Amino acid sequence: MNALDILRSCKKDVVSGWVEAVFSTYPLETTGFLRTKTNPFTNPVAHMTKEAAGILFDAMIGEEVEPDEVKSSLERFIKLRAVQKFTPGQSMAVLYLMKPVLRDKALPEMRARGLLDEYLAAESRLDTLALLAFDMYMQARETVAESRIKEIRNQHAQLKRWAQQLENGPDIPAEKKSFE
Secondary structure (H helix, E strand, O other): OOHHHHHHHOHHHHHHHHHHHHHOOOOHHHHHHHHHOOOOOOOHHHHHHHHHHHHHHHHHHOOOOOHHHHHHHHHHHHHHHHHOOOOHHHHHHHHHOHHHHHHHHOHHHHHHOOOHHHHHHHHHHHHHHHHHHHHHHHHHHHHHHHHHHHHHHHHHHHHHHHHHHHHHOOOOOHHHHHHO
């Protein structure tokens, strides 16, 4: 059994373990919802997390995965984390939660078969994916910040218009002005 076969054999356990680890980063009242609601429209967080988990795992172990598919799935997951109430560290640390699960499920057998280098290569690919995700996260946060700035500018402009209208007083029709 080669390294890829060992890693493939533990995919289900690693993916489900990572998804559970990600869910545990949410508040307790949210975690139950994430675990029980399976409809992607009513529970997009769980859907995107599970989708990202499978593709992230495949890319990490060296499976033939389309780069655009990896990027797209990872980007949806990261954008979701970027708009939630997590610190940047909390948002990005979830990617590294796959390492302990992988170490538990795959490392013992790989070590026993002398495949430690292949195992470490998989962890290195995960590190590379995390760096890609960090770039995506920063871009998403910049987009959120720009939209907040735009919203504040629009609110300021509206307040300024209202203040000018109050300062100039109400518009009095021309007919009424002539009688005064």
